[in-house]
Amino acid sequence: MRLIILISILCFSFVLNSYSQRIKYKNVFPLLQSKDYKSAEPLLLQFLEDNDDEANAYFYLGEITISKLDTVEIFPSTEKYDSMANLAIESYKKAISLVDDREVRKNDDYYMAYNRRDLRTGKFGIKKSDVHLDYENKIADVTTKKELVNEVHQIKEKTVDQYNIFVNKAVDFYSSYPDESSFMLRANSDDREDLLEVIKLFNDFKTNYSIFVEKLKSLNQSLYDPELKLTTIDNWDQLAPKDIDFNNFQIEIQDYATYLIALDKRIETEVQPIKELLYKTDNDFNSALSFNEKVKDSAKIKEMNIPEELKKGLENLDKQNVVYNLLRYKQLKNKSNLITNVNLFPVLADSSNIYQRTNVVKEYENRLADQLEMIKLIDSQINDRIKTDFAAYFDGFEPSIDAYINTEKTILEKKYESVSEKTKEMEIDIQYFVTDQDTIYITPINAAANKGDKYILDLIESNSSLLMVGSWQKKPFVANAGFDMKIKNHLIIEDTTLNVKKILDLNNNVLVNLKSVEEGNSSQILLYLSYQMEELWRLEFESENILGDARVEAGIFFLYDQNGEVLKTLNAKGEVIGN
Numbered sequence: 001m002r003l004i005i006l007i008s009i010l011c012f013s014f015v016l017n018s019y020s021q022r023i024k025y026k027n028v029f030p031l032l033q034s035k036d037y038k039s040a041e042p043l044l045l046q047f048l049e050d051n052d053d054e055a056n057a058y059f060y061l062g063e064i065t066i067s068k069l070d071t072v073e074i075f076p077s078t079e080k081y082d083s084m085a086n087l088a089i090e091s092y093k094k095a096i097s098l099v100d101d102r103e104v105r106k107n108d109d110y111y112m113a114y115n116r117r118d119l120r121t122g123k124f125g126i127k128k129s130d131v132h133l134d135y136e137n138k139i140a141d142v143t144t145k146k147e148l149v150n151e152v153h154q155i156k157e158k159t160v161d162q163y164n165i166f167v168n169k170a171v172d173f174y175s176s177y178p179d180e181s182s183f184m185l186r187a188n189s190d191d192r193e194d195l196l197e198v199i200k201l202f203n204d205f206k207t208n209y210s211i212f213v214e215k216l217k218s219l220n221q222s223l224y225d226p227e228l229k230l231t232t233i234d235n236w237d238q239l240a241p242k243d244i245d246f247n248n249f250q251i252e253i254q255d256y257a258t259y260l261i262a263l264d265k266r267i268e269t270e271v272q273p274i275k276e277l278l279y280k281t282d283n284d285f286n287s288a289l290s291f292n293e294k295v296k297d298s299a300k301i302k303e304m305n306i307p308e309e310l311k312k313g314l315e316n317l318d319k320q321n322v323v324y325n326l327l328r329y330k331q332l333k334n335k336s337n338l339i340t341n342v343n344l345f346p347v348l349a350d351s352s353n354i355y356q357r358t359n360v361v362k363e364y365e366n367r368l369a370d371q372l373e374m375i376k377l378i379d380s381q382i383n384d385r386i387k388t389d390f391a392a393y394f395d396g397f398e399p400s401i402d403a404y405i406n407t408e409k410t411i412l413e414k415k416y417e418s419v420s421e422k423t424k425e426m427e428i429d430i431q432y433f434v435t436d437q438d439t440i441y442i443t444p445i446n447a448a449a450n451k452g453d454k455y456i457l458d459l460i461e462s463n464s465s466l467l468m469v470g471s472w473q474k475k476p477f478v479a480n481a482g483f484d485m486k487i488k489n490h491l492i493i494e495d496t497t498l499n500v501k502k503i504l505d506l507n508n509n510v511l512v513n514l515k516s517v518e519e520g521n522s523s524q525i526l527l528y529l530s531y532q533m534e535e536l537w538r539l540e541f542e543s544e545n546i547l548g549d550a551r552v553e554a555g556i557f558f559l560y561d562q563n564g565e566v567l568k569t570l571n572a573k574g575e576v577i578g579n
Contacts (some may be wrong), residue, residue, distance in 0.1 A: 037063075
């Protein structure tokens with residue numbers, strides 16, 4: 001019996017203790033009303049474990065829940081956010097179901113925020129409908145926010161998908177060309193459409209990410225500070241797309257649109273005009289080559305000049321200078337063709353004109369050498385990339401650019417070999433001049449090789465003959481010879497102390513400057529001779545400076561020294577005037 005009484009006392013004590021620890025809402029409400037949710041939340045939850053009929057408690061459960069939403073992670077999953085949003089909605093709904101007129105009258109202290117003047121009666125009071133409307137608005141706000149979170153997720157997924165599509169297109173575009181120059185040169189209408197497609201996909205991605213940023217920021221989520229940063233693209237290599245971690249909301253991407261739009265504009269303003277000018281210039285060159293081969297009048301020769309604009313443009317677009325060198329090659333070919341045109345160089349048909357004919361053939365050999373050197377340079381420089389870059393231009397070479405180069409090179413090598421042999425043969429005939437009894441060698445070396453004592457030191461070509469000065473058995477001499485290498489007239493100066501310094505073809509006569517070879521002797525002689533070697537006048541003077549040039553105006557001789565300074569001024573008789 002005593003045991004039963006003891007057990008009864010213990011049970012009663014436990015019940016009394018449990019009852020004394022139960023939370024009373026009126027004690028929690030002040031904390032909730034002051035928004036001290038941190039202190040109030042555990043008490044509120046404990047209260048709701050035992051009480052399912054306190055409307056205001058459920059209202060504040062909703063308030064506490066939504067106060068946490070801005071700090072809840074919504075990436076990579078919205079599960080936690082949705083769960084809390086649903087809890088808030090259910091709490092408000094539960095509160096609505098419990099708020100009736102009796103609740104408002106009984107616990108009016110909880111609803112003083114809704115104590116408003118009745119416009120009809122003018123009296124203050126709390127209406128159930130106002131409470132319900134406020135709770136319903138809160139439900140709508142949470143629902144909207146929940147929907148916005150899900151929308152943000154969808155936008156992010158769409159943006160990531162768009163970026164992947166953009167990356168695939170950008171990689172395909174970027175990897176199709178070795179560099180910026182190649183793209184600009186190769187770009188046709190299809191290539192430029194690809195460029196515009198890359199720009200469009202980039203802008204679509206950028207627009208959607210901007211929407212994503214705007215929507216995410218509107219949630220006021222303190223965990224996220226999204227931003228799209230654009231970096232400048234300075235060259236083609238920087239077009240390679242970067243890997244982006246979309247879980248890091250500070251996104252950095254190259255500004256494709258600005259770079260590609262500028263690139264497309266450069267094609268319009270820089271490349272297309274150069275390509276058009278190239279096609280026109282090359283077409284003009286081909287026409288000139290054909291015309292000049294048969295031209296009969298030098299005044300009608302078609303010039304072949306490379307415009308400076310084209311030269312500079314090709315330097316920027318073709319670092320190997322292959323295209324520019326092809327134009328240069330055609331210029332050299334034109335020069336070679338012109339020098340073999342008998343209409344322009346009738347001396348080629350005059351076998352008696354040994355001197356000029358030989359020099360023309362030698363010049364032809366030099367021009368062929370220049371041509372051959374250029375075509376070999378082009379052959380060594382051209383490669384598949386250049387052929388692709390300038391495919392439209394090279395299509396004009398029949399049957400192909402490679403065949404054109406090989407054909408030109410083969411023809412030139414054979415032609416150069418033949419002309420070189422011919423030149424060697426002809427040069428033998430211009431190693432010396434002859435008189436009836438003497439041989440005068442073209443240089444001192446030729447004279448020494450042939451044990452001769454007569455040689456030329458200087459030779460100039462007039463319109464009708466060759467004028468020369470040299471040494472005749474150690475004496476100065478002046479002579480006039482025909483292009484057939486025969487001396488017409490000559491004058492030997494019987495003074496071995498003089499040496500020839502200058503010969504000029506002046507006013508259809510010959511002006512010769514002789515100077516003493518003796519050390520310290522500045523004596524000089526100026527001889528003005530006719531082509532027949534008749535002395536017209538003579539001037540003896542002393543000077544360290546020698547004759548450099550001369551001109552005749554109104555019968556006055558203006559003589560200049562080797563430095564371009566006035567040496568002498570003479571009248572028509574060779575007499576000094578002025579100085």
